[in-house]
Amino acid sequence: AAGVIQSPRHLIKEKRETATLKCYPIPRHDTVYWYQQGPGQDPQFLISFYEKMQSDKGSIPDRFSAQQFSDYHSELNMSSLELGDSALYFCASSSRDNSYNEQFFGPGTRLTVL
């Protein structure tokens, strides 16, 4: 069965550069979630989208923005990168047609800011 796809899997950037992370949800899933996991930390919720509209917002810095497109894939745009942005970024998807709304996780994008 198709899973959540994230690209790239690894990304190295310099401070003050920009980065774009992409997430392709499981087919027919309408909701996408972004989580950030710093080294040795538990994942923290950043933002989510349902049907291309922002549905919830967590601890996402103002330097970051995200959107969900008409094909339901989502992109997380990160500008003015800082060393502290180095983390594993997970995307998850779910379907509200599923009564449990279970989230399925992608493999993550490991961002390293030098």
Added chain:
Amino acid sequence: KNEVEQSPQNLTAQEGEFITINCSYSVGISALHWLQQHPGGGIVSLFMLSSGKKKHGRLIATINIQEKHSSLHITASHPRDSAVYICAVRGRETSGSRLTFGEGTQLTVNP
């Protein structure tokens, strides 16, 4: 105090042992996830519970909504079970279904 707390933080076992990882939460929830994270970083969903008990192979997850507590059990543990196990909850009051994660339990199973 974190909304989701796990114990123990680290657990070392011998192959074949029965393992229990506990999760307590302080908020009302609509569902609880048990997740597995391997050293490469990928997260795999093991269970999603809203009540009772679920079993999949050697893994068993239980939840007691009244006591706000869940346990993950691994029977006949194996070195390949070595991973970080994370409890995550979806709050009842939250729109958008965000998950709040525990700090994880690092499990090492020695041969």
